Amino acid sequence: MSLKVCVIGNGAREEALKEFIKSSPLCCEILNSPDDNPDLIIFGPEQPICDGLVDFYQAKGIKCIGVDKNFSRLESSKLFAKKFMAEHGIKCAKLLPVESDLFPQVVKADGLCKGKGVKVVYNQQDKDTFTKSLNMPYFIEEYLSGDEISLMSYFNGKRLVNFCPARDFKRLTNDLNSPNTGGMGAFCPVNLSLEQTEKLELYSAKLEAALLNSSANFSGFIYSGLIWSRNDWYVLEYNVRLGDPECQVILNHLKNDFLTILLNNEKPVYKNGYSACLTIAAKGYPENPVKGDEIILPNDKRVKVYFAGVKQNNNKLYSNGGRVLSICAHGDNPFDILYDYAEKIQMKNKFFRKDINIF
Ligand code: AMP
Ligand code: GLY
DSSP states (O other): OOEEEEEEOOSHHHHHHHHHHHTSTTEEEEESOTTSOOSEEEEOSHHHHHTTHHHHHHHTTOEEESOOHHHHHHHHOHHHHHHHHHHTTOOBOOEEOTTOOOSSEEEEESSOOTTOSEEEEOSHHHHHHHHHHOOSOEEEEEOOOSOEEEEEEEEOSSOEEEOOOBEEOOBSSSSTTSOBOSOSEEEEOOOOOHHHHHHHHHHHHHHHHHHHHTTOOOOEEEEEEEEEETTEEEEEEEESSOOTTHHHHHHHHBSSOHHHHHHSOOOOOBOSSEEEEEEEEETTTTTSOOOOOEEBOOOOTTOEEEESSEEEETTEEEEOSSEEEEEEEEESSHHHHHHHHHHHOBOTTEEOOSOOOOO
16 A cells, blocks of 8 residues: 555644654655545544535545544534533533532533633633633533543544543643643653553443444544543543644654554554653743744754744744644653753743643
8 A cells, every 4th residue: 555645734733643644654645735636634633624624525535534524513512522422421521500600610612712712710700701702602511620631542433443541731831720722741651540441441432332323434533531530531522633732742652653553453552651742832822922933943863843833934943823843752751851952942932831741
C-alpha cells in the first residue's frame, strides 16, 4: 500500500500528524488539499467534521478518517452527547436547573467553543459574568471532583482501539478561576490504579457497544474527557477528533507505526518513560493574544517543536496566534527538558505554565 494522504487542518496537532504519517511505510505523499485526489483524508479539527466534510468526501469515494456529521454532534451539541450517554448507560455529570444556586457548578455552552465554553463557577457573580459572555445557549451541570484523563480512541466501524490515557492541562494557569483554553500542556501515559484500569475497560466496552448499537458507520477518533469520581469514570465531554496537545504526546510515545494502527488494525505499542508537551502561548491568550513577535528557537535535539500559530517571513518566525508553539520531549522527566527549552525561547510576549508535571 502506498497512499497519498491529506491531513485537514494546520495547527500543532496536524503538524504532528503529518510528520508521523509522512514517515509511515504506508504513505507515499502528503497532499495539502483534499481536492488533489488523495487516497485517504485524515481530519484534524472539529469544524470541518461538524460541517459534514467527512460525509462529503466519503460520498466521492475517498476513504476518510473522521467522525460523520451525525455523530459529530457528540462534540457540537453537548445535549446530544448527554442523550447518547443516557441511552447507553454511560455515566456523566447530572444536569441541574439553569437557576440552580448549588455551588460549585459547571456552566457549559451548547456549541463549538474550542474548549473555552465551559467554566466551573463558585458563586452567583462568577456565573452571571460567564453566562453573559457566552453568546449561545448553555446548561448547568453538577460539579464533580477528581483527577481527569483524556482517553482517545479510534473507531473503525467495527471496534474501538484505545490509545493510552493522557492528561492535559486545560486552564490557563493553576488558579481555579482562570479560564479554560485549548490546552496548555499534556503528558502520557497516566498511571492508573488497577480499579481505574478495570473500570476504564468497562467504560470503553460500553462506548464501543453504544456506537455499534446506534449503527455508527465511520472510521474516526473519539475523545472522551473522563473524571474519576465516586469510584468510577464519568464523561465530562466528547470530542470527535484527537486532542491538541494530547495527540502530540501520544504520537511521540508510539513505538509502532500510527498509520498501520489505523489501517491494519495493529494495536498501539509504546516506548518506556513519558511523553510530554508544553504549549508556548502569547500573552493575552485566550482572549486577546499579542501577535507579531519574532521568535528565535534554541537548538536542542531532545525537543521537537510543532508550530501552532506561527507565521514565516523572510526565513524568520513570528507569533501569529494564541497558542504559538507546541514543544515535545520524551524521557523519564520530560518536563525538565521542556522547561529548560521554554525559558530559552526568544519571544517578547511568551507565556507558558510552569507548574505542569507528571502526576
Ligand atoms: P470540558 O470542555 O467539558 O471537558 O470541560 C473543560 C474542563 O472543565 C474539564 O476538563 C474539567 O476540568 C472542567 N469540568 C467540566 N465539567 C465538569 C464537571 N461536571 N465537574 C467538574 N469539572 C468539570
Ligand atoms: N486538549 C483538549 C482538546 O483538544 O479538546
